[in-house]
Amino acid sequence: MRLGLKAGINDQQIADRMQYQPTYFEFHLTAEDVTPTGLARLRGKIHYVRSQQVERIILHHPMNFKGRHLELSMNEASSPERYRFLWQSTLDLLQLAKAEDVQLLVHGAYDDPIEELTTGYGNITDAIRVLFKRLDYLQRIGGENIMFENSISPIFYYGNPIFDQAIFDKGYRLAFDTSHCFIKLQGDQTAFLQSLTTLREHIVHYHLVDSMGQQHDGLQLGKGKIDWTQVLPRLNTKASSIYEVQLADQNNAQEMIASHRYLTWIERQLPE
Known part of the structure; x- marks a missing residue:
């Protein structure tokens, strides 16, 4: 196991993470980080982190805009300002990711109530259909610089064998959040492990x-x-x-480091 850490665009947080010499680093972005000023600042942070011998850098798309989740499936007419921000920020970050050879992580969904997910649509099936068309589009233009993360939402999650196979067949580059899958399955260890196995070939990043x-x-x-x-x-x-x-304390990664020590200890106990 190689060390991977996460931080915001904050010098103190970044300095704290870099002292551990991580192999992988993920920037957790906010709406302020994708303004013209924010993007210029982010580019500088990417250059700095790369100079610290970090091998792979991931940009986590902002989760919220003005206090509300940026659901990829959202209906434009129901929330035009948030919809515009979703797409402008995604395209700007994808352009940056391609220019700097880093990865952009986009959530397939969050965990908004079904009544919000279906606003502007006839039903949840229509929302799912729109979501997958948008995922197809982003995969097509993003190529090797984009990945999609699971949630506990009914419209994009891991753990259902049929849904997992449908996602796998799409050929998407996937980010697998272990807790999201485990929670969606209400702690069903068997189904959780099966999902990890089914999707493994297309998983390019894990949130452990x-x-x-x-x-x-x-x-x-x-x-x-x-x-x-x-x-x-x-x-x-x-x-x-x-x-x-x-x-x-967001300026102290001790729980991340303790997690890495635990996992490397587990790794040493496994048979050859």
């Missing part, structure tokens, strides 16, 4: 995080119910990964 399997809890590895001895052999060894665990 533990969970009790009931709600978003972002636990340090070893503090939840995920069986990491079963997870490790199922990971795509070509993929990058970061520890997306809750920190007591």
